[in-house]
Amino acid sequence: MKRFLVFLIIVFTLTLFGEELIVYTYDSLLPFAREAFPLFEKETGVSVQVRTFGDAGALLSKLIAEKGQTEVDVVIGIDNLLARRAFDEGLFMSYLPENAHLIRDLNLIFDPLWRLTPYDYGAIAFIYDKSELGTLSLSSMDELTQNRFSKSIIIEDPRTSSTGLSFLMWTYALYGDNFIDFWKKFKNSILTITLGWDDAFEKFEAGEAPIMVSYATDGAYSYQYYGDVYYGTLIPGGKGYVQIEGAGIVKWSTKKELAKKFIDFLISPEAQKHIPLNQWMFPVVEVEMPECFKYALDPAEVVTVRNVDVEEVIRLWEGIIY
């Protein structure tokens, strides 16, 4: 009996002091997690267990399949496009972070019910070869449908690449239901539609085409790693589409109070300052930016989409491509 009591005390103590928060995220967030999360662990004494499941879509697929049996507390990496699917499934609880006032732009709050809290954002842009095209300046996306750009642009497939999907949504945000007309004209400018960003970049670097769809932070990255900015970055007419990524507390979490603290931490300046050089995205609160980010292109005007039926938009797009 004594032994049993000792055992119970040990178990109770471990439960009390050895708290653990389980976080699901996509694979490429790991470098950021490794840099930032130990700060939270140090501050709270809570151990953060990070589990990755490929990319954001696979992560959400797993969460939907697990539903009530899930062991996860917090999910990081559901963007403004995947959000609708997550909300339809009712996966997250609402939580307004204590430091929500720090978020620098109200447009970043893509869920008014706060089921997902934004933690970073980034714009899609074209990068182009200055040695072939000189300095490009375009007043609108329409200019890219001109004959001089025939077979000159590499884009990614919206069905297999999040960059490609963001580009498709950019055109949808700019043209609304008329985006089909734009694509009919734009089709002639496309050299090829690739599997993903890396495949497109290989072809772009090999000189297959002088323009590709990429990110507005490419200049910053290039300066950081190569000490030079090799390619021009372009957002036609300054109207840039922004992908916003969010984090949320899973409805079935048994550690909701801890999870709330973690969300507060995620948008705190001490965590946010690790976003730029790990995620190559912009933080959602004001922090001192690394020098290389002066080469990142900030859109003059932000366009985005809310609550759109992504599947339907892709279906319409397929109708033009085939």
Added chain:
Amino acid sequence: MIQRSALALYFALFFVGFFIMFPLLVAFGSEGLTSSLAVLKTPPVINILKFTIFQAVISTLMAFAVGIPAAYYYSRHQDILSNLLHYTTYIPFFLPGISMVVGFLVLLGRYGVLNNLLAFMGVERQQFLYNFGAILLGHIFYNSPITVRIVGSALKNIPLEIVEAGKVDGGSKLDLFFFVELPLIIPAILSSLILTFSYCFTSFAVVLMLGGSQYATLEVAIYMYLKLLARPEIALGLALVQFLFIFSFGLLGTIIERKEQLPIGNRIIYRKSWLSMVALAYLFFEWLPVFSGMFGSIYDFKRASFLFDKFKILLSLKPIGVLGVSIVSTIFRSLALSLSAAFLTTILSFLIVWSARSSRFENVSIRLTSLISISITPAILALGYSIAYRSFPPQLGMILLYTVVSFPVVINLLHGETASFDFAIIEAAKIDGAKPLQILWHLVIPLLRSTIVTVFAITFAISMGEFSGSLILGGDRAPTITVAIYRMLSSRHVPEARLLSSLLVVIVLMVIFIVNRLSLGSFRKEE
């Protein structure tokens, strides 16, 4: 005492049940079929499905036609060329997509070798890629080695005595091929056709990388529903539809299949042959993209400089930022997991094929396990494992996954080899009082040694190259080389990723070379 034929079916059912069906049903249920049938009725998906079937048929026929002369040379010669052909047959199983793309760009891109040659001769640069022809080229490149290996191995097993008897009856070489050799290798031809068709049908990266989006296959829709739209139930339903198409094709082959048993005899070896030029051309066709890809990974064309300084990062023992561990430890982890999967797969596939031989359930066991394994997208299966087998350590899940992914190739290869095995020798040993284990150890394994080594090496190669399942199961706790490549690419460390891809190719080739040398001696003694 369980009958052998029933035992084969039990082994096959255990494999399909435990490795594939159970985790999928536990994870996703069976609701997806209705939604996926609705998706299938939409015009774009109907077009995609039509094109998938069309390109798979054309690609299969072309890959087979290109592979057959090389297979014949491989089976009838024992020289440097046939040895090189032997190593060529591993290419499709481990060459990473990024290396393949770089290789084709270096050769056929706008500023590739061929276009530079044309420009030098004053001819305008041509666009060789991003069309249907490029897809066919990619599929021939990736799939003709399957024909070389499976059909070549079957041809090797035809004893000299049978062909000599045909010669005595006055048959020419062509007569002998069509009337003596061809009927004997029908099972192997069917195996390689079914396998190639399945790979072309489920082809995904090759199609998008070399052809472009307008040539998408059904696998693209599966990928989209799983990874971008988070609709795993529809993805699974579409995978099932894909399976039905591949299975129908496979069933057709199984119906017309007949088995011929061959006595053990001497291997036919020719000294010289006009086919040596064809074999040489084939070797160039297969290895040029591989070496171009490797060169493209150590030389930065854009900045006109070699990338040797990146080697320091890759071979350092310090953890690297994007990975959290060192590349060296990742290489050792990949090796350990792939070698374990190779052991498991070799034993399991041998058990299924060996217990199924000459039984009522032989073709059903072989085809079913093979076709189900090939139809299921590794990423879907990996998600299934992460839910149904969540208590398993990730490494175990990865080993199971590698077994499933490599199963179609190895089981067809083993089946092709044992289809022509002379079982009279075993009966004779039994009469002499040999016990089953003695027969296995002293008779069966030595006779099938080269096939077993090949099965081991192919599984190893496939496991080393597997990516999408490894990312889901081991991304955070057990990163492999392919996960490291992906993470470098997604953090835009493109030169390092290219270099690591080439390192992967070198490591796999080295291990395969060592395994072959250790088990078969410097020259492959298969008589």
